[in-house]
Amino acid sequence: GDSVTQMEGPVTLSEEAFLTINCTYTATGYPSLFWYVQYPGEGLQLLLKATKADDKGSNKGFEATYRKETTSFHLEKGSVQVSDSAVYFCALTPNSGNTPLVFGKGTRLSVIA
């Protein structure tokens, strides 16, 4: 079945460091890809998405590019802030039917001042 694999955490960075969180997927067809973020004590919220190959999703300084050739959707940010400390989830929806989102296990990011 369809699945998402993302890098194990936790990731600890200093403020203004560059962030990459790796995400690869396995899916038949052409899935849509998402990054969701969960801040402490809250539910998840959509950070960005891409619906076809080579699309780049971006929001709040975060970016991710849908790479069909490498089946990847890595999350990047050039300069992280303490307020970016959260758990980040990569997810996909299959191309067909009404099958709901499949989430990765999440990567916890801690940014220290």
Place this chain on the structure above:
Amino acid sequence: NAGVTQTPKFRVLKTGQSMTLLCAQDMNHEYMYWYRQDPGMGLRLIHYSVGEGTTAKGEVPDGYNVSRLKKQNFLLGLESAAPSQTSVYFCASSLAGVDGELFFGEGSRLTVL
């Protein structure tokens, strides 16, 4: 705009007791979902609904039942709670289709002793 509201937010149960988690959304969304979040496991789909009066099983449905009698409400029931059901439960809704952004509630923390 309340969005997605879950009640209760915290609950402690003894093994064998029953309870119902209520999810209410005020966005007129067709799709609703129940996920559980466990350390190291990410989010796993329990049940979901693609419209009033419909329900479907997700990845981990055993031990849970759901009902969607009204479009705005999605109930998750535990008939006989077990310690393995100790988790944080998240409800989510989306407008339509699997590409739609999911809106999450703040979560319900359930402990089964």
